Amino acid sequence: MLTTGPVPAYPEVLAALGKPVLYDYHPAFQAYYAGVVEKLRQALQTDNDPVIMQGEAILGIEAAAAALIGKDDVVLNLVSGVYGKGFAAWAARYGKEVVELAVPFDEIIDPQAVRDVLRSRPDIGVVALCHHDTPSGTVNPVGEIGAIVAAHGAYLIVDAVSSFAGMDVHPQNVHADIFITSPSKCLGSTPGLSLIAVGERAWAKIEANPDAPRGSFLSLIAWKDASEPGREFPVTPSIAEIYALDAALDRYAREGPANVWTRHAQTAMVAREGLLGLGLSLWPKQEAWCAPTATAFKVPDGISDVALRDRLLHDHGILVSLGRGETAGKILRIGHMGASAEPAFARTMISALSDILSKPIH
Template identity: 90%
Template sequence: MLTTGPVPAYPEVLAALGKPVLYDYHPAFQTYYAGVVEKLRQALRTDNNPVIMQGEAILGIEAAAAALIARNDVVLNLVSGVYGKGFASWAARYGREVVELAVPYDEIIDPQAVREALRSRPDISIVSLCHHDTPSGTLNPLHEIGAVVAGHGAYLIVDAVSSFAGMDAHPQDAHADIFITSPSKCLGSTPGLSLIAVSERAWNKIEANPDAPLGSFLSLLAWKGASEPGRPFPVTPSIAEIYALDAALDRYTREGPENVWTRHAQTASVAREGLLGLGLSLWPKQEAWCAPTATAFKVPDSISDVALRDSLLHDHGILVSLGRGETAGKILRIGHMGASAEPGFARTIVSALSGILSRPLHP
């Protein structure tokens, strides 16, 4: 399964899912939960305790918009792909105005363009960025953009769902005020949780925002301090998912973050080299813009993306992802995340594609 997520879970994660489910008010579980939050804090390399929301990462992204964006905020939404574009609907729901800085979906956001946008609209107070937009396979320069946003004094919301734990991407280093990621991508765990780092100044803004949700499944505020033993959870947490996250964090730490990042990068490099060797073209205009966690390549004009995807699945037992939105029908995407980030898997799919493309393929 070489999809762009969810990805195959590590064996340790699958084993953890089989542990007995404890009552969430049991002191043993509350102490255990606090320990998992601390492990996550260390993995994220952030000073504040992160929040674990009980839903797939799209919950965390929408919750970030609802909490941080106030009715008078002007949001600069950076768009280089489908998911970056999609954030505008939430930003418009909560803020006064959304300004869009967009590039073609085979390009990346230029930090200088962000600087110029902020200069032209000094009233921009929040900037939103999708670090790695998987339907494009491109990787935006997070740290450079973060520095520009910090210099302007705006708040930065980062969708790091498919980048964190697959590369050197951490909230404080990137000046991110809200940094959302998922356990079901590069951490190699299961879908069902949103992992969110919130800066101290973002918490202050959220607490001062009269429209920030309370008594809602979207409420970030409800989860602040939820890891403190003895404090009730806003809703029943997904106990088994917490076990799985714990196992994934242990594995990440045991292998060593730098080693994990290297494994992801090596896998992507092997895939790109192999695809180019077959005469295929990468979707991003420049190879330097390709993400280490997914490789998007153009499907030859003479064949169908679905037919090629299905041939990989039925003839070789390899599942990859189709394009989405503007890239639908144009590309296939190979995921290199978590357990699928192994150079041997990249060689396997290149070999399979070589065989498929050497013979006529029809829809």
């Protein structure tokens, strides 16, 4: 399964899902949960305890918009792909105005362009960026952009759903005020949770925002300090998902983050070299813009993306992802995340493609 998410879960994660389910009010589970939060804090390299929300990462992204964006806020939405584009709907729902800086979906956001927009619109107070938009296979220079946003004094929301744990990106080193990721991508766990780092400055803005959700499934505030001893959970947590996350974090720490990032990068490099060797074209205009966690390539002229995807599955047992939105029908996407980030899998994929493309595709 070389999809762009969910990805194959590591064996340790699958084993953890079978553990007995504890009562969430039991002191033993509450102590265990606090330990998982601490492991996640260390993995994210953040000073504050992160929030674990009970729903896949779209919940965390919408919750961030609802909490941080006030009705008087002007939001700069940076768009280089389908998911970046989609954030505008939430920004418009909660804010005063959305300014869009967009590039073609085979390009990346230029930090200088961000600087220019902020200079022309000093009233921009919140900036949103998708670090790696999987339907494009590109990765944006979030560190450079974050430094520019911080200098402007705006708040930065980073969607790192498909990049964290697959490359060296962490909330504080990219100046993210809210940083959202998922256990079901590069951490190699299962879908069902949103992992969110919130900085002190962002917490202050959220708590001062009268429209930030309270008493709601979307409430970030409700989950703040949820790991404190004796504190009640806002809703019943998914115990099995917490077990799975714990196992994934242990595996990440045991292999070593830098080794995990290297493994992802090497797998993507093998895939790119193999695709180019077959005479295929990468979707991003420059190879330097390609993400180490997913490789998007153009479907050859005269061939259906669905037909090529289905041949890979039926003839070779390999499942990849189709394009989405503006890239639908134009590309296929090979995921290199978590357990699928192995150079051997990329070589197998290239061999299968070579076989299929040597024959007529019906």
